[in-house]
Amino acid sequence: MTTAASMPVPFPFSAIAGQPHLRQALLLAAVDPGLGGVLIEGPRGTAKTTAARALAELLPGAPFVTLPLGASLESLVGTLDLGQALAGHELKFAPGLLARANGGVLYVDEINLLPDALIDSLLDAAASGVNVVERDGISHRHAARFVLVGTMNPEEGTLRPQLLDRFGLCVQLRNIEDAAERQAIVRARLAFDVDPQGFRAKHAEAEAALAAALVKARAIVADASALPYGDDVHEAVGALCIASQVDGLRADLVMLRSARALAAWEGAAAITADHVQRVAEAVLLHRRKPEAEGAASASASASAPVASNTQRAPKSSGTGQNNAGDQDWGAMPPEPVGIERVKPLRPLISSQTAQQALPKKA
Incomplete structure (x- = not known):
């Protein structure tokens, strides 16, 4: 008989250092999950998973659900419970990962490697807070209000622009290059690994303050009449x-x-x-x-001519470099070339003449 191993305790969110933009984006998504989630771009070892796990602990009773890279669409959105259908001739919905993540954090590592169909379903539920399943003779909907946190390494590819746009927030992490800051982060992590409970006890007060602030902020956002603006x-x-x-x-x-x-x-x-x-x-x-990432001012960008299609050609610079990164250096635009119709050539000899020219057998 084997005993199930207990899950390791998460690193305190209040003790995460060196990533202020990541902390702010995750807290904003926790205050208003309807933002559509947070996409975190960055190299390995930049506290992406650590921060997502720590965020779930700040939410009262929140589950932390991880979407495996090889998950199917049925395991994500739910499907027909075949066991119930075969045993009692009854159609019953079997909940998926979206149902399990309701009220918590749904973490997707290397989201850029998932099929587009799964990403579409994830983003739909993250933005609407509802998962709608209509398949196998079942029409079912349930609450799916969660904080979506997706991570990816740009070196392994990116998402299509249509999917990128549906993520609410995006944070781009970089390696810590300040020596003192790196040492402080490493010391904190080593102290947590040696004595997790003792380390968490030192940050318990700060964690409680963050959790209480989240509950208060969520209540303010839920009030439609709060926070006016001009x-x-x-x-x-x-x-x-x-x-x-x-x-x-x-x-x-x-x-x-x-x-x-x-x-x-x-x-x-x-x-x-x-x-x-x-x-x-x-x-x-x-x-x-x-092309908007250059040094052009806001007024110049607003007055620039806009093409009728959504794909705009990148502006060329004096150095011949392409800031967009999707065109070869020194590439020339295509130009129309006149084409003259050529008549097919007649055969030099006819098939009958060719047969007569062949040597006869003795």
């Missing part, structure tokens, strides 16, 4: 999105909701343009057009 907030959002040349209006909506979540987290009386500025980068990082 035209200056709308103008700030519009100017930032136009300067980044984003497609559609999803960025505007997510930026307003993120600013509202930040104001609720800080206990502000109203949403201000400062809140918008502080959440803008996480909203625009994965939506910004490549």
Whole structure:
């Protein structure tokens, strides 16, 4: 008889150092799960999994569910319970991972390697808070309100722009290059590995304060009449999105909701343009057009000619470099070439002449 091993205790969220943008994005998504989740880009060993596990502990009674890389669509959204159907001739819904993650954190490592169908279902449920299943003679829906945290290493490929845009926030992590900061992070991790419970006890007060602040901020966001804002907030959002040349209006909506979540987290009386500025980068990082990343000002970007299609050609620079990264260096645009119709050549000899020219057998 084997005994199931207990899950290791998570690292305290309040003790995570060196990643302030990651901490803020995760807290905003926890305040308002309807933002659509957080996509974390970065190399290995930058506290992506550690931060996601620690966030789930701040939410009261929240489960932490991990989506395996080889999971099927049925295991994610749920399907027909074949055992019940065969035994009692009864159609019964078997819940999937989305149902298990309700009220908690759904963590997807290397999300860029998943099939598009799974990512679509994940993002639909993360944005709406409801999972709808219509298959195998079953029409079923259930609550699926969770914080979606997806990670990926850009060296292994990225997501299609259509899927990137549906993530609410995006954080790009980099390796810590400050020697003192690296030493502090390593010391904290070693102290946790030696005595996890003792380390957590030192941060228990800070963890309780974060958990209480999350409960309070969630209640403020749930109140539709709370946190008013004026035209200056709308103008700030519009100017930032136009300067980044984003497609559609999803960025505007997510930026307003993120600013509202930040104001609720800080206990502000109203949403201000400062809140918008502080959440803008996480909203625009994965939506910004490549040509908008240059040194052009917001007014110049807004007045630039826009092509009728969604794929804009990258601007050429004097050095011949392509900032978009999706075209070869020195590539020339295609030019039309005149084509003259050529008549087919007649055979030099006819088939009858060819047969007569063959040597006869003796």
